[in-house]
Amino acid sequence: MDKKACDKILYIDDKPFAIGNEKNLLEVIRNAGYDLPTFCYRSDLSVYGACRMCVVEIEGRGVQASCTVPPEPGMKVTINTEKTRRIRRMVIKLLLANHSKDCTTCSKSGECDLQEAASRLGITDIPFECEEKKHPLDTGNPAVIRDPNKCILCGACVRTCREIQGKSVLDFVYRGSNTIVSPAFKKNLDEVNCTFCGQCVAVCPTGALRIRSELDNFWKMVLDKNKKVVVQVAPAVRVAFGEAFGIKPGKNLIGMITAALRKVGVDKVFDTTFAADLTIMEEATEFVNMLKSKKDFPLLTSCCPAWVRHVEQKYPQFISHLSTCRSPQQMFGAVAKELLSKEYGIRREEICVVSVMPCTAKKSEARRKEFSVNSDPDVDVVLTTQELIKMVKAGNINFSALEPQEMDSPFGVFSGAGVIFGASGGVAEAALRTAYKLVTGEALGEIEIKPLRGLKSFKEFAVNIKGEVISVAVVNTLSQASKLLEDIAAHKVHYHLVEVMACPGGCIAGAGQPYSIDRMAIREGRLKGLYQDDVDSRIRVSYENEEVQKLYDKWLQNPNSEIAHQFLHTHYHNRKRITGEDIGLFRKGSEVLPKTTVCVCVGTSCYVHGSYDFIEAIMAKIRAEGLEDAVMVKATFCLQQCGHGPNIKIDDQIISHATVDRVSEIFDRYIRVKYKK
Amino acid sequence: MGRKIKNREEFADFKGAAFKNFVEHGARVLICSGTGCMANGAMDVYNVFLELKINVKFKNTEKDIALVKTGCRGFCENGVLVDIVDDGVTYVKVKKEDVAEIVESHLKNGQIVQRLLYHDPKTDSRVEKNKDINFYAKQKRTSLANCGHIDPESIGEYIFVGGYESLWDVLSKTPDEVCKTVSESGLRGRGGGGFPTGRKWEFVKNAEGKKKYVICNGDEGDPGAFMDRSIMEGDPHKLIEGMITAAYAVGADEGYIYVRAEYPLAVKRLRVAVKQAEEIGVLGVNIFGSDFSFKIKVKEGAGAFVCGEETALMASIEGERGMPKSKPPFPANKGLFGKPTLINNVETYSNVPLIMKNGAQWFRKLGSPKNPGTKTFALTGEINNSGLIEVPMGMTLREIVFDIGGGIRNGKKFKAVQIGGPSGGCLTEEHLDLPLEYETLIEVGAMVGSGGLVVLNEDTCMVEIARFFMHFTQNESCGKCVLCREGTKNMLKILEKIVEGKAQLSDLDLLEELALAVKDGSLCGLGKTAPNPVLSTLRYFRDEYLAHIIDKRCPAGVCSALKMIEIDEQLCKGCSKCARLCPVGAISGEIKKTYKIDQTKCIKCGACLTACPFKAIKEV
């Protein structure tokens, strides 16, 4: 061995191992062929070092958590010692003493890291006094169930929400053995700014954060003879489904999935990818129209419901930039209910649309009011990939004995452009393929847009379309998306089209996909599978999807037509993200004078636009006019007009742009009139 | 004031003015205004003095009376302490009613007020000169030298007694030379670990980065320790001088003093001191006219013991939950706001000006070879002279407890000393002649810690003490790592079982096993040291554990669940009063015959005990 190589060697259990690019000793140990368990370490998150499972002894430094130690040449590491073994076993025993005891009925059973570690270390008794924590479950939303009784405080969810998504919905609260992970004020997730992206669920090693299962509902629909059950399967599902059956990530199993679904008794199996092509027709047209009318750019994609919710919560000023196109899931639902009910000659309600998604936010999306007709939702049941796997198992199907089957017509036809919707950059790539054609009448020369591919969280690309340089940005994760929006708002950057997916790498890493600790490698595999499927596709651009064309010819007329708008487009809401009570300022109301209530918004946007100065000025004015007994002033949170701040509300009337210089005018117009003698 | 000092001449002028002020004010009467004496009414005493001293000349001379509120003098139990400096007399336990007599008799006429002098329980006599009080006689007060002697809210007094003098020397040296002096002095971190201070400074000095911070850890949270509080309250400028030196040595321009919220007086005095230092140019831009600039902010904690751990402390300064982070990275490379940071405790910084002024060799002559210098301890518990002491390192426990501390209160027997608070251990009779040093203590399963010395007598139950500390640490655990969060909780549960007499022998094995896992495996210092009180009491007082577990008996008679209340047949007259009082009907009998207690019903409330007119009911 030459000197240089010698410098990069450390010793594990007396055997030499080369140090590569590993960030920490744990990675070196794992690359050396050891399977050291951890609960809190995630290679894509900051190091936390709290579970103490990955402890090793290092000569001269004693016991150390290997995830926190940078590998150094010459280090002498021992994995199994009396001390490290005692620590690992004790950690498990302590955690189990404090954990719910319903392992057998836990939805995480079989994939739970705690369960597995206990079994691997041969823990057969818990010598400590066990306690049943009795925290209430958080079940107020359609997507995620939060069960603090199963939480081992590894903090992976907290770090994910903060570091990956930039939301910090969850944090540690209280201290010591009272610590729990919770939204502020112990509110439920639906009461705070959660987008239901589910990435917290995707990293939870136990059942503390889990997907809200709709399988019971699914079976009920399938077994109901009066229902026609129609299933749509999203692109990213097919390349991850096999992982549960020991098949490598990336293998396209759509044929097997179709066969399994038919076997349990669904009536039709279709492909969300068909609806993705439809989405591209609409969205590319919307984009081309924007180019023509020189409207305010950028156009923001709207396929990802977590992203849409994020804009509604945090960046309401960008709502007008969101594409009005519904997501493929919702386009499919609307089209299927309308057309199939006619085809079968039954009522809309008798069609049950089930979607199989890689995503938890889709469950929440399907519940949006805009997506139902007379209280009948366009999509009735949303299953995640994980639930599909459980369904196959519960349906007593021998998966390996299945023969692949073709999907049903007409919504089983799709292009390669629709398939890559499942990857970050795929929507933008698919849209460009069609937009180019729409503007130029010609096909894009190189249809594979490599710069927009891959797991990186920010990618960009520029293309010359008829002399105009069109710039496209693709981001994944909400933290990156927020950063980009802020840069756009500050005019630091400019793009024509921005594609956002909330999950790292896109839908392939959705929270509904099979659970795994080694996430980076698995994402790569799934991604490769999707792009391979594009290459293998008969058609690779959405405008060539003949079934989509037929749909326009027979029913929808043209993209962005009036009828297309009715079924395929939507609108968005400003979402109050703080459910806080008002802060009363002038308290007393008089007995004789009529009362007036002035609410001034002190939410972020209004605050920065000077709402606080307005409070001071209006109160001074009220006092000067001697009306403090009649007028009640409150500070309030969000009147949902964030783009027009500062906003105030006088009795029931909202007044925007209430700046300090308008105090007298507003006072005269809305308050004085009531008290004129 | 308000003019910034830019050169030595101006400094000399300032010092001269302070001196004039000092002398012209007259005979100094010091009123201790540390937290302890304040609680005993120091302000009242001061105000009465203020009123009565008008027109009084000291012992019929021309000298006026100069009243000075000082910081803690350490002899807290005997507060309020009043010192007549010119005569070297200290009055103890002074109440406002006593002031008139002191003024009349002593200040006017030179007659010492005998009844207010310290009474030595050993010799049963009053001690006239304060240097003869045993409590002070064996101490070596260097870092505490000014505490209780100068007005902590006057930078003039500090400079008059030699303060900020060393900075001139420091600023004329290179940072390397300053670090070298500290290294040569052998000063070790006084926060508990005993890490060589000079080496720590070198690390930060050599760390890459333009922006660096210096932090003073004043989050003295160990129950039973108040050394740092006394320095911050009594001599804040010395600490600031030490920090300035450190900042110069490591190349920092910003510093923080993190003080626990329970010390409001320390916070106030530090803020006053920082302001004064800024006014005369000791802090701020171009200190003393040099190129060196440094500013200090005082940060208050909010009630979390774990913030004494350096990474948690830094998180707290940043406005986060005070949860420790794994090391590496060490603060020296990546500390506050991700920048190289030097963090030392109050006492460590307070030693620095002395080293700079007197030289490394002077410092090495104090204490023992491997442990140079002095160490302050808070001497409390069942001891006659409780208070704050400073002794050369290497002094034996016997000297501290029996000479300085004056022995055990109420003639009881010495049992043990709990040293180092919840992270420390206990020292027993066999350790009385052990020199107090970092290494020797670790060998016997204890540690210097921040310096709390709680003296325990024969009436103390060591299992209860272990339970007490475990209750403290589990309550203060931040909850981050599993072993500390769940481990301390379960250790506490086992200890509670033991003191309640519900434990089995297997629980003892489990306790030990768990203690070792928590010690080896926890993330931060709090968790790693939390089992120490358990391991140490198990080592030296295992028999007490066994008595609780096997015999269901508390040898010290402390654990109430293990007490039994019995009626002495000889003394009982059968009056039935106890039976009528018993809230659970556990006592029965016939009038004029002996009554009996049904032990299965008795809840040990003690109602009968105090009620019996014949003292026939006893705890056994």
Next chain:
Amino acid sequence: MIDVNEKKFYKVDDIVKKHGFKKMNLIAILQEIQGEYRYLPEEIMTYVATVMNLPLSHIFGVATFYSQFSLEPKGKYEIKICDGTACHVRGSEPIIKAVRNKLNLTKDKKTTDDLLFSLETVSCLGACGLAPVVVINDKVYPQMTPEKISKVIDDLKSLKKE
């Protein structure tokens, strides 16, 4: 709607402004707000999160980490009984019991219904020489006994009536 008056709400804004909206001053900001309200009202924390542009969960996390902060109104007189080592060995436990009995408080009920008193135990106030020590609104009461503390409480009660 919480019962806060105009003056105090202004103070909140002044406090945040004084500290330059800086996250590193969050603890000081919360301390000063608690100084105004005697606890941390939810609405005010929401307001602080909004104007400081910090996640609400972060503020709540910090507020629940440090024992100094209270999410419920505290009494006019905050009784802190030291249960540090020195106080403990010299008998702080009977004092805690006596105060709880006298004021009808328990381990979980920390404030009297009339919001006059609240009780907490603290670990070491650093006045070990005076053990056992009780602190009421920053005034230190040295060498307490159950009888002495009972008298102190009675005195404070009668003070209120005057």
